[in-house]
Amino acid sequence: MAETVAVRPGPEGSREPGGSAYFAYEERPRVLEGLRAYGLIVGMWVRSTMAYRASFVMTTFGNLAATAFDFLTIVLMFTHVDALGGYTLPEVALLYGVSATAFGLCDLLLGSMERLGRRVRDGTLDTLLVRPVPVLAQVAADRFALRRIGRILQGLAVLVYALATLDIAWTPLKVAMLPVMVISGAAVFGAVFVAGAAFQFVAQDASQVQSAFTYGGATLLQYPPTIFAKDLVRGVTFVVPLAFVSWLPTLYVLDRDYPLDLPQWVAFLAPVVAVAVGALAGLAWRAALRTYRSTGS
Amino acid sequence: MLDTSVGAAGEGTGVGHDGFITLDGVEKVFQVRRKAGLLRRERHEVRAVDGISFQVARGEMVGYIGPNGAGKSTTIKMLTGILTPSGGRLRVAGIDPSRERTRLAHRIGVVFGQRTTLWWDLPLRDSYRLMHRMYRIPDRRYQENLDRCVELLDLGELLDVPVRQLSLGQRMRGDIAAALLHDPEVLYLDEPTIGLDVISKAKVRQFLKELNAERGTTVLLTTHDLTDIEQLCRRVMVIDHGRLMYDGSLAGLHEVGESERMLVVDLERELPAISLESEGAGPLARVVKVEGPRQWLAFPASASAAPLVARIAAEYPLMDLSVREPDIEAVIARMYEAAAP
Numbered sequence: 001m002a003e004t005v006a007v008r009p010g011p012e013g014s015r016e017p018g019g020s021a022y023f024a025y026e027e028r029p030r031v032l033e034g035l036r037a038y039g040l041i042v043g044m045w046v047r048s049t050m051a052y053r054a055s056f057v058m059t060t061f062g063n064l065a066a067t068a069f070d071f072l073t074i075v076l077m078f079t080h081v082d083a084l085g086g087y088t089l090p091e092v093a094l095l096y097g098v099s100a101t102a103f104g105l106c107d108l109l110l111g112s113m114e115r116l117g118r119r120v121r122d123g124t125l126d127t128l129l130v131r132p133v134p135v136l137a138q139v140a141a142d143r144f145a146l147r148r149i150g151r152i153l154q155g156l157a158v159l160v161y162a163l164a165t166l167d168i169a170w171t172p173l174k175v176a177m178l179p180v181m182v183i184s185g186a187a188v189f190g191a192v193f194v195a196g197a198a199f200q201f202v203a204q205d206a207s208q209v210q211s212a213f214t215y216g217g218a219t220l221l222q223y224p225p226t227i228f229a230k231d232l233v234r235g236v237t238f239v240v241p242l243a244f245v246s247w248l249p250t251l252y253v254l255d256r257d258y259p260l261d262l263p264q265w266v267a268f269l270a271p272v273v274a275v276a277v278g279a280l281a282g283l284a285w286r287a288a289l290r291t292y293r294s295t296g297s
Numbered sequence: 298m299l300d301t302s303v304g305a306a307g308e309g310t311g312v313g314h315d316g317f318i319t320l321d322g323v324e325k326v327f328q329v330r331r332k333a334g335l336l337r338r339e340r341h342e343v344r345a346v347d348g349i350s351f352q353v354a355r356g357e358m359v360g361y362i363g364p365n366g367a368g369k370s371t372t373i374k375m376l377t378g379i380l381t382p383s384g385g386r387l388r389v390a391g392i393d394p395s396r397e398r399t400r401l402a403h404r405i406g407v408v409f410g411q412r413t414t415l416w417w418d419l420p421l422r423d424s425y426r427l428m429h430r431m432y433r434i435p436d437r438r439y440q441e442n443l444d445r446c447v448e449l450l451d452l453g454e455l456l457d458v459p460v461r462q463l464s465l466g467q468r469m470r471g472d473i474a475a476a477l478l479h480d481p482e483v484l485y486l487d488e489p490t491i492g493l494d495v496i497s498k499a500k501v502r503q504f505l506k507e508l509n510a511e512r513g514t515t516v517l518l519t520t521h522d523l524t525d526i527e528q529l530c531r532r533v534m535v536i537d538h539g540r541l542m543y544d545g546s547l548a549g550l551h552e553v554g555e556s557e558r559m560l561v562v563d564l565e566r567e568l569p570a571i572s573l574e575s576e577g578a579g580p581l582a583r584v585v586k587v588e589g590p591r592q593w594l595a596f597p598a599s600a601s602a603a604p605l606v607a608r609i610a611a612e613y614p615l616m617d618l619s620v621r622e623p624d625i626e627a628v629i630a631r632m633y634e635a636a637a638p
Contacts, residue, residue, distance in 0.1 A: 027400075037431060040427060040430055040431055041427075044419065044423065044427055047419055047423065048416060048417070048418040048419055051418045051419065052418075123412065124412055126374065126379050126409070126412075127412055127414050129377070129378070129379045130377050130378070130379065130402055130405070130407045131402055131431065132399050132400075132402035132403050132431070132432060133399070133431060290381075293379065293380055293395065294380070294383075295327060295328065
């Protein structure tokens with residue numbers, strides 16, 4: 001940690017005018033400061049969780065079990081049909097695994113942002129605004145819940161099952177696509193979380209709208225695009241680009257036809273889309289925070 | 298203000314006259330939308346702060362009072378950078394709070410009376426460690442400040458107790474310490490003694506007094522308790538309807554507001570209303586209520602209670618007595634009455 005030397009002022013107050021009293025303030029890159037603060041606050045929440053260890057173990061297990069039922073539903077479906085929208089069980093499992101892991105990652109890292117509306121309503125957001133670290137980092141880390149790791153574990157398990165069962169003609173590009181799509185998928189979901197939080201400054205009870213896109217979107221992506229109406233697929237490709245989370249990259253790995261007759265290279269746009277929507281969400285957040293600070297509501 | 302009888306804080310701590318906190322015609326206007334019919338909404342403006350100007354010198358300790366909804370909290374929020382003013386100029390330590398909120402945060406401490414910033418499920422010590430790292434306080438300074446707060450706020454035995462197990466008074470002391478570990482030059486306190494018992498209140502006041510005297514920390518506090526002001530602040534500002542109504546000493550406020558204190562006496566038996574004649578100057582006090590042997594006498598807040606008590610004790614069978622201070626709402630209400638034509 002870079003620290004400047006502390007000088008204790010005498011009783012007469014030997015402070016330099018305009019300068020900070022005891023240690024100089026250093027301008028630091030906001031992104032790094034934000035990540036550092038995020039880590040500090042997450043650490044506090046993890047320790048808070050560990051104050052109730054038994055409860056943590058049980059809720060993590062519960063989380064894992066609850067999400068596992070999700071996939072069991074799909075397995076049960078396949079006991080009656082051989083294919084869903086032209087996709088076999090292992091193929092659907094791959095779609096499911098990618099989407100669930102990406103969403104799980106995002107849910108673990110940013111999942112409590114939907115509580116922002118409550119903080120705005122009861123005024124506790126103000127206590128975050130007087131701290132010397134970015135508000136977004138503080139809100140993102142707020143009520144960090146380690147138990148959400150259960151969802152990631154479940155997603156990874158399904159992913160491993162799919163990869164073990166599927167007979168894929170692997171190429172270096174396909175191998176590289178796996179981590180890329182999980183990480184950029186998590187980033188796309190993250191952008192939705194941040195944009196949703198920004199919207200909660202305006203409409204404080206909007207967390208349900210946000211859930212429609214996050215939890216709803218994650219569920220949607222667990223099924224093949226062929227079973228949905230064209231307009232819905234268009235919406236999640238071009239408006240809220242959730243299709244880039246798992247559909248397009250996974251279909252590339254599976255050598256399947258894309259929905260909407262999209263060219264094959266669009267699968268590689270996933271990281272680009274992730275960065276773009278992330279930037280948009282960041283701008284929305286800044287605008288929303290500015291509005292809050294000028295209206296106080 | 299040359300009044301030296303009120304408050305003992307701030308003596309010889311290098312109180313400057315540099316306008317450490319400066320407000321110049323600061324305004325805050327909110328647009329409020331009200332439902333008018335099913336879908337139609339009416340917009341109207343609320344001027345929460347309506348052109349306030351004042352200066353606070355480094356090392357001053359100032360009370361900022363007013364009824365609920367007067368604009369106190371809005372002012373504090375603008376001074377901390379939470380809210381952006383709609384108009385006017387505002388500087389704290391030369392910094393424009395709304396534009397450089399993060400930079401200012403290193404130099405101010407904020408205590409919100411009813412919202413703790415401590416970690417509910419963790420020992421008090423853990424919350425302080427977070428401050429240590431979040432504010433990047435040099436290790437030695439942190440240790441010194443913590444030791445000092447622990448000693449003066451009597452936190453020694455509480456450091457390892459989870460915050461949820463602390464009493465309200467203990468938690469408030471814990472919150473005050475948390476706001477001071479990074480050596481802020483200004484401390485804003487929003488209702489620091491609200492809901493505290495008498496002993497906790499005394500501890501908090503004593504600590505603030507010493508902090509101001511030893512460190513020269515500038516303190517701005519909002520309160521409903523006039524005793525806070527009486528014991529801590531030489532200067533008090535009254536705000537109502539977003540305007541600064543008064544800026545001066547507490548004694549002066551009582552004069553302006555013509556406020557009265559109440560002497561409650563219990564006599565041995567039921568007697569007619571006490572009447573005390575003084576030589577030429579009119580009655581010392583007037584009886585406002587008689588209830589059996591108990592009588593309520595109002596007298597000017599600026600006058601001493603001693604001669605009044607002495608007279609009653611000499612002329613009546615006095616059993617017991619108590620003096621009640623005027624509350625802020627009453628003082629302000631009387632101030633209005635006095636100002637009205």
